[in-house]
Amino acid sequence: MSATPRESVPGGSRYGEAVFRPEQAGEGERIDFGALAYDDITMARLRALGVGPGWRCLDVGAGTGTVSRRLLDEAGVASVLAVDRDVRFLSTRSVPGLDVLEADITAPDFAPGRFRLVHARFVLMHLPGHDRLITALAELVAPGGVLVLGDAVDLTSDRTPDTPYTTLMRAMWQGLRATIGTDISWVPSYPQLLRGAGFGSVAAEIHVPPLLPGSPISCFWADTWERSRAAMLATGLVDDAAVDAAVRYLDSDECAALSAGMLTAWGWKPEGGVAMTRRR
Numbered sequence: 001m002s003a004t005p006r007e008s009v010p011g012g013s014r015y016g017e018a019v020f021r022p023e024q025a026g027e028g029e030r031i032d033f034g035a036l037a038y039d040d041i042t043m044a045r046l047r048a049l050g051v052g053p054g055w056r057c058l059d060v061g062a063g064t065g066t067v068s069r070r071l072l073d074e075a076g077v078a079s080v081l082a083v084d085r086d087v088r089f090l091s092t093r094s095v096p097g098l099d100v101l102e103a104d105i106t107a108p109d110f111a112p113g114r115f116r117l118v119h120a121r122f123v124l125m126h127l128p129g130h131d132r133l134i135t136a137l138a139e140l141v142a143p144g145g146v147l148v149l150g151d152a153v154d155l156t157s158d159r160t161p162d163t164p165y166t167t168l169m170r171a172m173w174q175g176l177r178a179t180i181g182t183d184i185s186w187v188p189s190y191p192q193l194l195r196g197a198g199f200g201s202v203a204a205e206i207h208v209p210p211l212l213p214g215s216p217i218s219c220f221w222a223d224t225w226e227r228s229r230a231a232m233l234a235t236g237l238v239d240d241a242a243v244d245a246a247v248r249y250l251d252s253d254e255c256a257a258l259s260a261g262m263l264t265a266w267g268w269k270p271e272g273g274v275a276m277t278r279r280r
Contacts (some may be wrong), residue, residue: 015126018179019228022086026063030223031035031089033065034122036216038262040208042121042150043070045264049146051075051117058140061123062106064089065098071117072097080129093253100195106133120152123261125184125226131193144271147199151187151266153206165211165257168225168246171238175231190265208261213251217259222247 060081176182182198
């Protein structure tokens with residue numbers, strides 16, 4: 001995950017420091033649980049957009065590299081540059097066509113070139129200055145290329161019945177925002193932000209994986225809660241007993257809740273100065 005300037009977040013920390021530290025045992029497995037829940041949807045969307053042979057791709061905040069490798073193995077793209085602030089998980093399995101770059105995408109000098117696909121999933125939600133970052137990513141898209149952004153949207157609301165799950169999710173979002181600056185409130189504005197950055201044929205969709213006992217997304221949330229327990233407790237909204245109750249609830253047949261969804265939005269960069277109306 002790309003770094004956030006330390007002074008720009010409320011708690012003075014950033015993703016991978018106070019929480020979700022890559023050196024902590026099991027962090028790669030936690031990321032992979034998320035990949036199991038979302039990769040098929042991400043790949044289906046990228047393939048539907050026409051991503052395939054000959055494409056040069058940039059995968060921002062590549063994590064353990066599952067999307068990067070599938071772009072090469074399944075979509076048959078020409079190359080993928082996988083970027084992350086910490087690349088320890090990306091360096092464990094190299095494949096032809098995959099280049100790894102350890103870099104901070106918020107740095108002013110981040111300029112790895114131009115790509116037909118620029119993809120960032122569960123990255124911008126952890127970073128400040130999203131307008132500026134989307135503009136910066138737009139500069140990396142080659143004319144005629146596509147920018148694809150994916151992030152979390154919270155489906156709980158004031159009218160959602162209180163359950164151990166909803167109580168803990170609200171505490172989690174508040175705790176992560178206070179600790180590392182995570183903010184998903186602006187994610188639904190992705191289509192407008194892409195349009196404002198000059199992209200055409202902008203569209204978006206939301207996928208909500210089912211919360212079932214033992215499912216990848218349920219395992220992801222249980223592990224995420226454990227790793228962010230201190231941040232949640234600091235909000236005063238929950239205590240240790242509430243965290244433990246939510247984990248048990250998530251793994252029970254009583255669970256009746258909506259996971260946070262993944263909103264994926266995309267837009268095409270005009271080619272030759274003409275707005276794009278359709279591209280496959």
